Amino acid sequence: MLNRRQFLLGVGRGATLIGLAPLWSCAKSTREAPLIQAREETWANSVCQLCPSGCGLRVRLVNGNPVTVAGNPFHPINRGGLCARGAASLQLYYDPDRLAGPVKRDPGVVGGWAPTSWKDAIDNVASRLQAVAFSPGRVAVIRGDNRNLTSQLLGRLARAAGSSWVVDMKAPADVAMEEVLAGTHGTHGQLVQDLSKSTVLLSLDSGLLEASANTMTLHRSFADMRSAGGYFVHAGPRLGVTGAKADEWLPIRPSTAGVFALGVAHMLIKEGYARVEFLRDHVSGFEDWTDEAGVPQSGVRSWILREFSPQRVAELTGAEWDQIIRVARRFGSAERPLAIGPMQGDTSFQTFDAQAVHTLNVVAGAIDVPGGVLWARRAPFDDLDAPAGSKPDVATGTRHSPTVEELADWVLQGKSPPIDLCFVHEADPVFTSPEGAKLADALRKIPFVVSTSPIMNDTAAVATAVLPDSLWLERRCDSITVDGNGYPVVSSSPPAAKPRADCRSTADLVLAVAKSAGERIAQQFPWGSYEEVIKDRVELLFRAGVGDTLSAQHRSTWTQLLERSGWRAVSYNTVEELGAEIDKRGGWWDPAYYHGEWRRIVPGGDHRINLQAVQFTTQPESVAHVEGPNDRLALYVYPELTLTTRGGVSLPYLQDLGSPLWQTSWVTSAEINPKTAAHLGLALGDTIKIKNDRGEVTAQVRVSPGIRPDVIAVQSGGGRVHGGRYAEGIGSNPLRLVKTESADDPRRVRRELTFVHIERVA
């Protein structure tokens, strides 16, 4: 280490130091090493995989080492920007606790894990797969919600082996919205909220500025809306960042977002703000009708008018009835109103809430219009998830994507057919699921569990083998997603940096396993490598004859005009040129959105949104069961943007940031209203235990006027047992306390309103 005297002898300038070799690495005598080192600087592209946004990256390398991660200015999702997670991602590349290579469980070894070779690992997995491929339901895949080819290949592997145990670790709110859309629209299309053009935005406990599956897009669209003068109302139990940026905050009770939405819909209908032409032309089930047997049937309109008067909604939600009327009038009379519901829904959330918010948007006519809810256009190729001829297996029946809790129950109840082989990729469900402990027991019971995590996280810790995926910087990476305008975006970049461990891309792992697992499975995977899969997709993009490589923002109307006239002015002539341009610029997109394509929005039948399809089976009273027992608070868990990266990693820059709302970090914080704090004798910084019959967590008190007095808000992201030195033992996991009992209909997503009591520790 240089001291000041040595340094001053060496350098004469008094200005800010530049060009100096980092002092940390000067372990040897400085007289030997030159003070200014020659260096080669290069830049490379990559695609971030820390969340489903799939932002384009520009990586700066010095002498082959990545030193800066910045945003790719061409990329439509982030336009050169980066959220806190992306900018900290190098700390994952240089993580001292990364696995050095593939390991398998070995009780005879100290620590329980022994290194294994890729060849042995692939052979083991392949032979296992081959053994069970002829019996249905024996293979399971648990994958994160990143939208990329690797994820699709894993789904394909399970289905090729005759299993439909493909579990997507999506937010409960996303799962619920998919169910709602599948029922009302008959499609699994991806929704995009076109915030940037809306004039009045109503957040129904959305947490849109906390973390979500579309963080980057939502933040950017939100900024555009505010710059254009949009009005923003946030209704929810917690102020948070979302409420801090709102014009008004209405502190409603937890679990009442849907009720509030229908209260607003009630006023829209009653005062003539409902978009009657839209409802007449594109919606069924709204008005009352008489069925074929002559029996009069009640439409959703009568039900809303009957059940959701402002007075009743005020009683149930805790808002003032005049606030509800005022907000509804502003919303209804807006040129382009838009309602946005919960993005995460970890606590106090049900499918009812997703359905209610969608109904409000339908009543307000905010469907497929600028500033409304858009149905994203798809990339011009099918997902690889479902190989030709795959059938849903009988055991899981005709469910939509099974949940990880259902998988745990299946295994622990010893149901048949038993799962023999399970893959976990880009997810840490033992940590993120409220039933994590139960899931850990289930995974221990499954004979062979493979995790592809690059570090030992809570799920990998109960696996049989950990076959670490390369980081996106170290391999070909891709993302198949949509931007805030509903345009399809396909990102793809070659490796940016050399691997720092003996890791392998999971896509290549899947292909190698499939090839060695017998003809029946191998024939579903006609590609020799991940690169070949990419080339295949690029060829499909070329043949589709639409879109172009990524470019600057421009008006969609021009692109549409060109496309519809059959003209294209693209930057490539051959497939190879397209591939090279994609690698150079970061990807491909099709910047056109066509409104009014009802065959895309409601593919089947009479192309009408069927509001009756997902029955509101729950009545408002049971939904808004609000008063807990005395001295109990309702628990509200929300995802902290800095702490909820996919796959369970914690990076010191992010741990240190924690929440922007206060300046302490490396602890789990719990927000309590000042009145409640006074009543419980709590002060800022006190340590408390938060308990219910499911367990207890420890947290530090933040006294905040931004939370209802009957609620305690706890950030999620802390409390990992495994995950490297910057994560282990830091904080506490409040998701453990959340109840997830299923309602009458097991398809419904349900996170119960959970009550807790508080005990001061220090």
Add this chain to the structure above:
Amino acid sequence: MARWGMVIDLNRCTACQGCITACHQENNVPPSNPRLAGQNRSIRWIDMMPMYEGEYPHTAMSLLPMMCQHCEHPPCIKVCPVGATFFSEEEGIVGQVYSRCIGCRYCTNACPYTVRQFNWFEPDVPPTYPQGTNPDVSVRYKGIVEKCTFCNHRLMHARDTARADNRNLLPGEFVPACVEACPTKAMVFGDLEDPQSEVAKQARSKRAFRLMEDLGTEPKVYYLREGRGQ
């Protein structure tokens, strides 16, 4: 002669903290740990300042990203006994000379914005991290005060490139890491002396305000108030 300054539009800022991580990555700021954080000694060159207003249920909150304001009349340079911090007349940036700093922390006390950070301990980094440091920025060690430099190193590099090409700096050729990383483009940076620059135009907005203007420090970081209008 330039007066580098910044305008932060609070309508566009969503408190994602991307600016903070980008800055820390660019400037080799050491990662913190629970001990440092518990003592409020984490080093943050730029930080979110939360300010609650009003009582429940009429709560409002502002979140301001705050870094060194690069005052025209900086209180910190006046109190430094060894000349480790200075005001650059050519660029308007308040610079820091790590090699001269003796760690007395007079500057840290004098700064009304509390944006100066002191290295109370040796940076606690694992052996894998040094390879990933940005070679353009020197790494500090225990006993040294550090703060935002408006990515001075990027400015020097840009000036060198422009001089080699025998031209002036182009608009947008020099941006600090935080401005570059901001996903919502809430931060605008440039030369306040150039009346045609975007930053000068926005600084003249009716929504513009500066922090603690009554102290007479003349900070060069402007904020645009939230809410509608303009």
